[in-house]
Amino acid sequence: MPARGVLFDIKRFAVHDGPGVRTTLFLKGCPLRCRWCHNPEGMAAGPELAYYSQKCRHCGECVTVCPQGAHRWVDDGHVYEREQCHACGQCAAACLGRALKGFGREVSVEEARQIVLEDRDFYRDGGGVTVSGGEPLLQPGFCAALFAVLKRDRVGCAVDTSGAVAWESFEAVLPYTDVFLYDVKHVDDAPHRCWVGASCERALGNLRTLSTREAPIEVRVPLIPGFNLDEPSLQAIGRFLSGLRNIVGVRLLPYHPSSSKYEAIGKADPMAGAELPSAEQVTAATDIMRGFGLRVT
Ligand code: SF4
Ligand code: SF4
Structure with missing residues (x-):
């Protein structure tokens, strides 16, 4: 039976989800429970x-x-x-x-392909489709089948992942993926378990393995007050990343609230009332990453 995917949103003309102008498909279901999640409507696998x-x-x-x-x-x-x-x-x-x-809407590969091809005139300069979520690699068969047909249409393909999936899911999409957008939230397991609800070992192990392959990787580091915005945490992240190959850039993503989204789906926002990172803190984080020779985009 052909693979089908479950989408919860579509973003057209995205300019921060990989190179060029992109159509981002948000796939439902995530193995993690980050307290600061900006897409809580994508966490549960069901509609x-x-x-x-x-x-x-x-x-x-x-x-x-x-x-x-x-x-x-x-x-x-x-x-x-x-x-x-x-x-x-x-x-x-x-x-x-x-x-x-x-x-949460189930779509066939062909339906998803048509959604993406509507915007193909805008995919200049390396643009194309990005699968995001949720965690898109919880639906590896769908992602791989979609990318395979879009490659024949000459559409660029990107995966935005937390990395907290079985390595086999990466193997499924690797032949078709032009760039990975990869979250690194922390490299210390204790705070990661506390704030994300799972160990960081699987995600970091997969990133080490992925970095030995050919696909370029843009790392995404959320800047979360009380979690990883302190200098030792950022130094540890920078040190870890500087030892990997194929890291083409690091994007720092300062925390912003999503309380209205939580309210709409009947959940309490775990970060309600949290302070935002200051401009000085973002600058300091940028300097730390650059200090490890990383290109901050
Ligand atoms: S509330 Fe809406 S979505 Fe839920 S069962 Fe009723 S009609 Fe269906
Ligand atoms: S009562 Fe409110 S929620 Fe229900 S259909 Fe009308 S506008 Fe929508």
Whole structure:
């Protein structure tokens, strides 16, 4: 049976997801639980419904169409009972206020190919498709099959990964991948387990192996206050990266909040109230990476 993928979002004309202008496909499901995650709607493997209460026009369409009775009216207004919801998406299709949005749609390789080819006129200067997430390499068969057909269409292919997957998933996409965007969050296992919910060993081990292959790697380092923004943590990351081959650049990604996304899917933001990195801290992090001979992009 041909591979199928589960997408939760599509970003067109992306300019920070690899070279050139890109179409980014966000694949659902992630093995990690980073406290600062900017795409919490991509964590769970299954479909989910988000409800943006500020956009609700109180038209009542969702109450009418929902087969589960998950929407209802009370004196204070509209109530959405998440526990009753089976994420069928019918209410999101009926909602004129765009207050409801389904995350998680199964697509065939050919459907995904057509989504990407809509933007092919913009893929100059090495642009193309980026698979992101969630963790795209939890769906390696789909990614590999999609890349294989897009390569025949002369579309560039990039993988944005946390690296916390079986090495075999990398092997599946390596023949077609022009560049990897690879997260390195910390190189110390204790804080990594505490803030990410898993050991960093698998991701770092896969990065070591990947760096012995030919594909260029752009490393992404999130700058998270209280986690890795201190000088020893950044020095350790810089030292680790400086010992690897094929690292073409390091992109530092200062923390920014995503509280409204958490609220929409009925979750508490683990970083609520956290301070943002200051300009001085970002500059200091940049200097540390450059001090190890790394190119900060
Ligand atoms: S259909 Fe949308 S706008 Fe209308 S009541 Fe339901 S959530 Fe609100
Ligand atoms: S997604 Fe389906 S089950 Fe869930 S609230 Fe909407 S209509 Fe009801």
